[in-house]
Amino acid sequence: MFVPYYLQKAVIIIPANRNTQPLVAIIPNYRKMRFIITMGILSGILSLFGCEQKSDKSENFIQRAKQIEISQLAEELKLLEQNKTEFDFIGITSNGIDCIYFMKDAGKFQIDFEAMTDQQIPYIDKLETFATQNGFATQMTTYGNKPQYNAKEAPVLKIITNSNLEETAKIGQKIQREIFENKTETKFEVVP
Incomplete structure (x- = not known):
């Protein structure tokens, strides 16, 4: 031994x-x-x-995304408007494909859709048609993110709504219902 x-x-x-x-x-x-x-x-x-003291600044936890129903979108937009979010935008998604972002722009809101996967590409045209039918201008741009398909940068469709909080919540609900066919009770993760 x-x-x-x-x-x-x-x-x-x-x-x-x-x-x-x-x-x-x-x-x-x-x-x-x-x-x-x-x-x-x-x-x-x-x-x-653990025997260490935990504090509010403790990084020993796994952060989970907040879940909401679409009817609670206005509450999240209010937090964004009051600068109580981590970034100057928030996104919602139920499955990773239907991810739309709400951006603050000079006191108004705009809505972005970034096609990071090839499954999201067809939704660019659908969202562009939606925007035109609802009287919103659109703009194609990119944030330089590398998509998960063969392209240099992921395309972003910016829907220029110039809307206030309540209008933006209604537009977001309408997009999720009409374009992505989500139900009222669908759970969405709030993502930065």
């Missing part, structure tokens, strides 16, 4: 006959071993449950 040197006690046995070599017996120090094993178990338990 291999026992690390710091856990061993060496015992020298000197034989009665001086013509033979002394024996060195290595006896494990079970008290030290038991102490080290106990400390290891204790530190494992403490690391699982």
